[in-house]
Amino acid sequence: MSDTREESRQSALTRALSQIEKSFGKGAIMYLKDQPNRTFDGISTGALSIDLALGGGIPRGRVLEIFGPESSGKTTLTLHIIAEAQRAGGAAAFIDVEHAFDPAWAKRLGVNLEELMVNQPSCGEEALEVCELLVRSNALDVIVIDSVAALVPRHELEGQMGDAQVGAQARLMSQALRKLTGIASKSRTSVLFINQLREKIGVMYGSPETTPGGRALKFYSSVRIDVRRTGMLKEGEQVIGSRIRTKIVKNKVAPPFREAEIDIYFDCGISRETDLIDVASEIGVLSKTGTWFSYGETRLGQGRENARQYLRDNPALFKEIREKTLAAKMPKPEAGETPEKDVKEGKEALRDVKEGADRAPLLVKPGKNSVAPAARPAPISIAAASRKR
Numbered sequence: 001m002s003d004t005r006e007e008s009r010q011s012a013l014t015r016a017l018s019q020i021e022k023s024f025g026k027g028a029i030m031y032l033k034d035q036p037n038r039t040f041d042g043i044s045t046g047a048l049s050i051d052l053a054l055g056g057g058i059p060r061g062r063v064l065e066i067f068g069p070e071s072s073g074k075t076t077l078t079l080h081i082i083a084e085a086q087r088a089g090g091a092a093a094f095i096d097v098e099h100a101f102d103p104a105w106a107k108r109l110g111v112n113l114e115e116l117m118v119n120q121p122s123c124g125e126e127a128l129e130v131c132e133l134l135v136r137s138n139a140l141d142v143i144v145i146d147s148v149a150a151l152v153p154r155h156e157l158e159g160q161m162g163d164a165q166v167g168a169q170a171r172l173m174s175q176a177l178r179k180l181t182g183i184a185s186k187s188r189t190s191v192l193f194i195n196q197l198r199e200k201i202g203v204m205y206g207s208p209e210t211t212p213g214g215r216a217l218k219f220y221s222s223v224r225i226d227v228r229r230t231g232m233l234k235e236g237e238q239v240i241g242s243r244i245r246t247k248i249v250k251n252k253v254a255p256p257f258r259e260a261e262i263d264i265y266f267d268c269g270i271s272r273e274t275d276l277i278d279v280a281s282e283i284g285v286l287s288k289t290g291t292w293f294s295y296g297e298t299r300l301g302q303g304r305e306n307a308r309q310y311l312r313d314n315p316a317l318f319k320e321i322r323e324k325t326l327a328a329k330m331p332k333p334e335a336g337e338t339p340e341k342d343v344k345e346g347k348e349a350l351r352d353v354k355e356g357a358d359r360a361p362l363l364v365k366p367g368k369n370s371v372a373p374a375a376r377p378a379p380i381s382i383a384a385a386s387r388k389r
Contacts, residue, residue: 043088043142043190046080046110047262047275048322050246052329054223055254060141061188062253063181063220065148067195067211068227073244073264074194076109077227078144080270081192083110090141093117093134097127097150109269124151124169128176131191135180138187147194148173148213170214177220193217224250233263241265273308273318280325295321 020029042057051057058064058081066074082092087110094101099120107113117134121127127145134140145151153168184191195217199208211217218224226247233241247259261278263271277293277300280286286295293300293307295317300307311318 043081043090044084045077046084046272047077047260047270048272048279048325049260049262049275050077050225052279053246053248053258053260054251056330058190058192059222059253060190061185062190062222063177063184063217064190064192064223064225065195065211065217065221066192066225066227067197069197069229071242072227072229073242074227075146076105076264076269077225077246078146078192078194079106079109079111081190082106082116082142082144083112085141086110086112086115088141091115091117091139092142092144093119093140095127095131095143095145096120097124098146101146108267123154123157124172125154127151128172128180132176132179132183135183135187135189135191138189140187140189142190142192144192145194147196148211148217149196149198151213167214169212170216173213174216177216181220193221218250221250222252223248230261233265240267241271271308273311274304276311276318276322276325277304277307279329280321283325283328285321285325285328 017029021027042051042054042059044051044057045054066077068074078094082094085092092115094106094116096118097120101118101120103113106116119127119130121130128151131143131145134143151169151172153165153172156163156165156168159165180191193213195211195213197209198212200210201208226249228245228247229242230245231243232239233243242264243261244264245259245261248254248256250256251258263274265271277286280295281288281293286293286300288294291302293302293304298317300310311321
């Protein structure tokens with residue numbers, strides 16, 4: 001009796017699965033064991049300590065929020081992410097809602113300006129429509145929107161100064177994120193929103209800080225990174241950089257609430273050398289005796305600044321220490337290289353996106369129809385990207 005009932009249930013399930021695939025397409029539903037094996041593959045942030053705090057870099061196919069006070073390094077961090085994605089063979093776009101993009105600074109951080117698409121929208125709707133079209137193209141790895149606070153709804157721009165616009169920006173973000181989350185997951189595109197801080201009025205207990213744009217971004221974000229400046233880096237009396245603390249306040253792909261501190265110099269951005277010194281010293285790859293840092297029998301220098309300069313002058317040693325640190329802190333990537341054919345097809349898809357829009361070389365304008373999905377290059381792990389570097 002029980003066997004007959006089980007066969008009946010299985011037969012009903014088979015018919016239901018067949019009907020779902022007939023209505024919504026093959027692969028609309030399947031057993032998890034039959035799905036392609038998707039190991040976590042992140043895009044490096046350019047800072048090893050932040051990559052480790054995130055669990056292996058920023059996740060692909062997710063929405064992320066990077067927020068913090070002014071001049072805390074938010075845009076610099078996203079530009080480093082773009083540079084790392086480009087080094088790994090990927091493509092990126094920067095939606096400059098604030099109209100403050102600095103090409104010279106981006107180039108100094110390692111961004112390939114010839115391959116970077118930049119859009120400066122006139123209103124919030126245009127910015128989010130451009131973002132949606134780029135995600136649907138299935139040809140980009142990273143899209144940065146700078147910033148949420150500057151996403152002004154069109155009717156607010158057309159109205160008069162002082163007109164009440166209650167909840168307009170929150171409604172705009174809520175509608176956009178409902179559409180972006182699903183298509184970003186399918187296209188494996190990381191969508192990064194930069195956000196500012198505001199203060200709630202009349203808060204007596206707890207933090208009065210909040211972020212503009214409503215609650216939708218907090219909900220849909222898989223990762224939220226709080227970026228704060230904790231101090232200045234000085235050379236004598238001259239300020240040459242900032243000490244930045246990042247805290248992962250939300251993480252759906254790794255344990256949250258991890259913290260990492262990095263140095264951002266005004267001439268080169270994130271210092272990979274001091275970041276590596278801190279991480280490698282913590283796990284024992286580098287040894288510290290007094291103020292001296294050593295790698296095996298090799299003395300790097302007295303103090304972090306001298307050790308940093310030594311690693312800058314010896315890139316081969318820097319690479320060796322980084323690879324050893326990665327091997328100690330992160331799992332090894334699976335065997336196999338990225339197929340050259342997939343990389344080529346992904347670049348061809350990106351070229352089709354560029355040629356299909358009527359705009360200047362570095363300006364993306366929204367269209368009425370979405371771009372047809374195209375093949376894209378297979379993800380490249382952080383460890384593989386570090387080997388290329």
